[in-house]
C-alpha cells in the first residue's frame with residue numbers, strides 16, 4: 001500500500017478551543033492501514049481500490065476483506081468515502097457517469113469488475129438496503145415477490161408464496177403483515193418499511209447484504225429491531241454496514257473499519273476500535289474530538 005498524507009487543517013480543533021493534549025495532527029503520515037484489514041476466510045476481497053469522481057479522487061488505495069458470516073461496520077466523518085466504497089461492492093457506482101473504480105474486487109474469488117460480469121445477477125448476490133426505506137409502489141406481497149420473479153428464481157404462485165413468507169419471517173415482519181399482504185408497502189411505518197426492504201433483498205437469496213445507514217431514518221425502537229435483525233442475518237449472510245452511529249457499529253459488527261478523507265486508517269475487531277484504537281485519528285474520532 002502507498003504512503004498516505006492526510007490533508008492538514010480539515011478537522012483539528014483550534015488550539016484556543018481545546019487543551020493542547022487534545023490536538024489531532026491530521027498531517028500524520030501512515031504507511032498502511034493499521035490493524036487487520038484482511039482475513040483468512042474472505043467472502044469479499046477488495047484490494048488497492050481507488051475511486052474517482054471525474055478528476056477528484058474519493059477513495060485512496062483501500063484494501064479490505066469481509067469474512068463469511070461477518071458484519072463489518074464502516075465509520076468515519078461525513079464525506080470520508082464510506083458510501084462510495086460500499087457502492088463499489090455491487091457496482092452501484094456504475095450508475096454515476098463520472099465515477100471510475102480501479103482495483104481488484106472479488107466475491108468468492110470471482111472478479112466483481114470482470115468484463116463478462118452481468119451486474120443484474122451480481123446485485124442479486126450482493127443486495128443493498130438504503131438509508132431511506134424505498135418500497136416499490138406495490139403491495140407488500142409484490143414488493144417481496146418482484147425480485148424472485150424477474151430473476152427467474154420462482155414463477156409459480158406456490159413457490160412465490162413460500163419465498164414471500166420466508167423472507168418476511170427472516171426480516172422479522174411476517175406477524176405484523178401476514179393479514180395485509182395485498183396492502184401497499186408504502187402504508188407501513190418507517191421501521192416496517194425498512195424491514196420490508198430487507199425482506200425484498202433477502203428474497204433473491206443474496207450472499208452479501210450492503211447496508212448504507214439503514215437506521216438513520218428510524219426511531220430508537222425500530223432501530224433496535226433492525227440491529228437485532230442484523231445479528232440474526234449474520235448466520236446466513238455477509239454484511240457490510242455504513243453507519244454514523246458508533247454505538248450501532250459497536251452493537252452489530254465484529255470488525256470496524258475507520259475511514260478518513262478517503263483513506264482506510266484502521267480496521268480492527270470492534271471492541272479494540274472502541275476501547276483501544278491503534279491510530280490516533282481513530283482515537284480522535286471515537287472520542288468525539290472531530291467528525
Ligand SMILES: Nc1ncnc2c1ncn2[C@@H]1O[C@H](COP(=O)(O)OP(=O)(O)OP(=O)(O)O)[C@@H](O)[C@H]1O
Nearest residue numbers: 053058076077078079080081082083084085096098
Ligand atoms: N456522485 C458524486 N459525484 C461527485 N462527487 C461525489 C459523488 N458522491 C460522493 N462524492 C464525493 O465523494 C466523497 C465521499 O463521499 P461519500 O458519500 O462516499 O462519503 P460518506 O463518508 O459516505 O459521507 P456521509 O457520511 O456524509 O454520507 C465526498 O467528497 C463527496 O462529495
